[in-house]
Amino acid sequence: MSYVIGVDVGSTYTKAVxxxxxxxxxxxxxxxx
Amino acid sequence: xxxxxFKLDKASEKVFDKILKDSGLAKDxxxxxxxxxxxxxxxxxxxxxxxxxxxxxxxSNYFFPGTRTVLDIGGQTMKASRLDEKIKxxxxxxxxxxxxxxxxxxxxxxxxxxxxxxxxxxxxxxSKEDVxxxxxxxxxxxxxVINQLSLGSAPSDIMHGAMSSLVKxxxxxxxxxxxxxxxxxxGGIMRFKTMIDVLTENVEEKINVPKGDMVQFTTALGAxxxxxxxxxxxxxxx
Numbered sequence: 001m002s003y004v005i006g007v008d009v010g011s012t013y014t015k016a017v018x019x020x021x022x023x024x025x026x027x028x029x030x031x032x033x
Numbered sequence: 034x035x036x037x038x039f040k041l042d043k044a045s046e047k048v049f050d051k052i053l054k055d056s057g058l059a060k061d062x063x064x065x066x067x068x069x070x071x072x073x074x075x076x077x078x079x080x081x082x083x084x085x086x087x088x089x090x091x092x093s094n095y096f097f098p099g100t101r102t103v104l105d106i107g108g109q110t111m112k113a114s115r116l117d118e119k120i121k122x123x124x125x126x127x128x129x130x131x132x133x134x135x136x137x138x139x140x141x142x143x144x145x146x147x148x149x150x151x152x153x154x155x156x157x158x159x160s161k162e163d164v165x166x167x168x169x170x171x172x173x174x175x176x177x178v179i180n181q182l183s184l185g186s187a188p189s190d191i192m193h194g195a196m197s198s199l200v201k202x203x204x205x206x207x208x209x210x211x212x213x214x215x216x217x218x219x220g221g222i223m224r225f226k227t228m229i230d231v232l233t234e235n236v237e238e239k240i241n242v243p244k245g246d247m248v249q250f251t252t253a254l255g256a257x258x259x260x261x262x263x264x265x266x267x268x269x270x271x
Contacts, residue, residue, distance in 0.1 A: 002064040004264055005052070006256025007045050007079070008088065009072030012108030012136070012221065014037045014044040016052045017253040018063070019261050028257070030250050031034055031052040 034249065041072035049078060065264040067256040071110075083259055085252055086114050086122050092255030093217035094120045097241040101213040104203055104232075105252070106222040108136040111199075113206035115213060124210045132171035134202040136222045141171045142195040145178040146188045157192040157227045166194035193227060200231045207236065214238035219251040 007016045020027040035051070037044045045068065053060060068076035069088040076082075085105075089112075093100040105112045111134045114125035128134035132141065143153050164186045166177055174195070181191050199222070207216070216238045222228055223242055233240050243251050 002264055002268075003056075003058055003062050004065045004067075004257055004260035005049070005063050006088065006253045006258070006260055007048060007066065007068045007070075007073075007076055008085065008250075008253035008256060009037060009041055009045055009068060009070040009076060010085075010107055010252070011071045011110065012037060013034050013249070014041075014048050014070075014072070015034045015250050015253040016045075016048040017250055017257045018052055018056050018058065019254075019257040021261065021265075028254070029052055029056040030246060030253075031048045031055060 037072060041075035042077055045072070045076040045078075065260045065267075067260040067263070069252055069256040080260075081263070083256060086112065086125055088255035088259065089219055089252045090114065090116050090120050090122055090255065091258050092251035092253070093219060093241075095254060095258055096243050096247070096251070097215060097217050099215040099239075100217040100241065102207065102210065102216040102238070104207060104216060104218050106136060106199070106203065106220040106228075108140075108221060111135055111203060111206060113203070113210045113212070115210040126206045126209045128202060128206060133169060133174070134199065136220075138171045138174065138199060139192070139195055139222065142166070142174055142178055142192060145175045146182065146191065148188065153192060154225050156189050157196060157225060158189075160187070160189040160193035160227065162190050162193070163197050164190040164194040166191065166198045196225065196228050197231050200228065200235055203232065204235055212236075212238060215241055217241040217243070219243065219248055221249050223248045
């Protein structure tokens with residue numbers, strides 16, 4: 001399955017989000033604390 | 034979410050491992066990665082990088098398609114940008130050379146009064162009035178804070194004043210990019226309801242704020258939406 005990740009390496013915190021493909025209904029996960 | 038620290042590659046690997054664990058996905062199920070932000074070039078598993086202005090514009094548009102201006106205030110930067118109808122950044126201004134225009138100013142103000150960063154939100158919620166704080170310099174703010182405390186001002190009101198001072202700087206940046214409606218607010222500082230309230234009172238345009246944790250994840254989400262778009266294009270061309 002073709003999932004993608006966006007990673008934001010900020011000066012204070014680093015955050016990531018994974019998205020599923022459109023046909024999977026745009027599921028998303030956050031690396032919340 | 035993890036503190037970035039000085040080992041930027043390690044921080045990016047740490048969030049990668051955590052999000053894989055949280056989502057139940059395997060590493061090889063991730064087909065494309067876009068990194069953004071201050072340390073974007075240090076992410077070992079990235080396919081490409083994009084600027085944080087581009088990613089935040091995309092993330093803001095994901096939640097609020099009418100976004101034409103973005104204000105992003107983080108721990109060490111303040112950025113205002115104006116977008117066109119194709120979500121391209123047409124104009125931007127940064128305040129990244131001075132702590133007085135960033136979350137660090139609020140942290141320092143809190144610390145001078147004996148509070149921790151995580152206490153800022155609950156503290157300012159109890160404010161009854163706005164004590165003027167110049168916000169010209171985060172270092173000199175210490176004497177201003179001590180002066181106000183000695184005059185009997187409540188710490189909550191001083192914190193409210195510090196937020197108002199930050200908002201004044203934000204409005205200067207927004208004016209310089211010629212803000213247009215709608216204005217979307219992002220970044221860790223937007224977790225504080227008082228910041229949103231003061232901004233809403235002082236900005237005439239329609240204001241949007243991503244819900245809950247998303248206010249801090251808008252930029253990462255924007256990078257992910259661009260990654261999805263890029264992956265679909267690669268597949269279509271294959």
